[in-house]
Amino acid sequence: MTTHLVLTALGEDRPGLVDSLSETILQCGCNIEDSRMIALGGEFAIILMIGGQWNALAKLEGALPGMGKKLGMTISSRRTEGDGKIKPGVLPYAVDVVALDNPGIVHHLARFFSARDINIEELSTSSYSAAHTGTPMFSVHMEIGIPADTRIAALRDEFLDFCDELNLDAIIEPVKI
Numbered sequence: 822m823t824t825h826l827v828l829t830a831l832g833e834d835r836p837g838l839v840d841s842l843s844e845t846i847l848q849c850g851c852n853i854e855d856s857r858m859i860a861l862g863g864e865f866a867i868i869l870m871i872g873g874q875w876n877a878l879a880k881l882e883g884a885l886p887g888m889g890k891k892l893g894m895t896i897s898s899r900r901t902e903g904d905g906k907i908k909p910g911v912l913p914y915a916v917d918v919v920a921l922d923n924p925g926i927v928h929h930l931a932r933f934f935s936a937r938d939i940n941i942e943e944l945s946t947s948s949y950s951a952a953h954t955g956t957p958m959f960s961v962h963m964e965i966g967i968p969a970d971t972r973i974a975a976l977r978d979e980f981l982d983f984c985d986e987l988n989l990d991a992i993i994e995p996v997k998i
Contacts, residue, residue, distance in 0.1 A: 933980065
């Protein structure tokens with residue numbers, strides 16, 4: 822039976838980090854099932870969902886301190902239940918927001934959804950300069966899990982009114998598989 826481990830790693834960005842870490846995972850008999858990796862400033866951040874037999878994951882957990890030292894990364898891991906893919910009773914929706922860059926946008930969005938018991942399952946943001954004007958802009962992409970008993974039309978109207986109050990351009994729509 823496959824069990825799972827979530828691994829996070831953070832360290833100075835340089836070539837070869839993914840190669841070395843993925844090689845160790847493979848040599849321990851494990852598999853990367855889901856991942857997010859990104860360079861932020863001069864740092865490289867990694868989040869992995871690793872699957873494997875319990876003994877392979879134990880072997881990997883034993884190898885992580887040495888790997889962290891070798892790569893100059895802070896690595897932590899935690900066992901987790903399930904594979905994180907199927908969530909019964911939850912409707913997957915995507916939210917995209919674009920606005921003038923102002924502090925607190927992520928917080929306001931998170932508060933809106935948490936107050937309605939809606940889970941943010943994935944979130945990414947970016948800042949950029951608007952074409953022609955150079956105005957600082959901010960974009961947010963989220964994947965959320967809406968409880969199946971939620972009235973979607975009412976939620977959508979409430980969310981769009983909320984975004985209008987904050988001067989956010991937004992779209993909320995079902996995730997297309």
